[in-house]
Amino acid sequence: MTLPTAFTAPALELQLAALSDPALDDLPFGAIGFDDDGVVRRYNRFESEAAGLSISRVVGHALFTVVAPCMNNFMVSQRFEDAQAEGQPLDETLDYVLTLRMRPVKVKLRLLARPGAALRWVLVGRHG
Template sequence: MNASTLSFSTADLASHLDNCTPEQLDQLDFGVIGFDADSNVQLYNAFESEAAGLSPQRVIGQPLFTNVAPCMNNFMVAQRFEDAQDAGSTLDETVDYVLTLRMRPVKVKLRLLASPAGASRYVLVQRQL
């Protein structure tokens, strides 16, 4: 499957994203924030950069839940990644959410993806139109 056929709801999306180049991630029509086991951002696509108003240079390497998106540092988002890691289980959940940092409140759907075998974890952001 190539990046042009990926959507927010694609099954087994984390493994597909693991195989995408940064250029392919930039072609997606939803936000992709990929981060490592220490919660440091490793991937930040163009869609999310433009929507959030944060450049990849400002975000890459920064801790997601404290420096980049502290509004996600709660039981609905960050805690689910911690729980999946502690249990050694796969995480694939979609939640309705409201982003509030640096902007007026914006309703979104977040898809939280993590796999014990995967190098990256993902917060995907689908903005409501």
């Protein structure tokens, strides 16, 4: 299988699930995989370095209340909740500004979820 290196690759959530941790670390964008309870289970090196949060500080913690409360809103967390409640897949890309623990940073977020998948994903594409 070819490694998904494009933030916009189709069916990316299926490819992410199959990646080893080293391959996930090699992606040119941030990848945060979390379970149905909102707990981060996978977090790649790119996002760790960009956000300044160690993997040990993120994995095992609630994404939207502990790690990134700046995403606990209708634009991000609510879209995952709605897709899960409706049993629908989610694949949306939006412009966003991250504000927690850093100066405001413009990013593109890609929100990925598929009914029955073990993990849902927030991908973080840094501009420039």
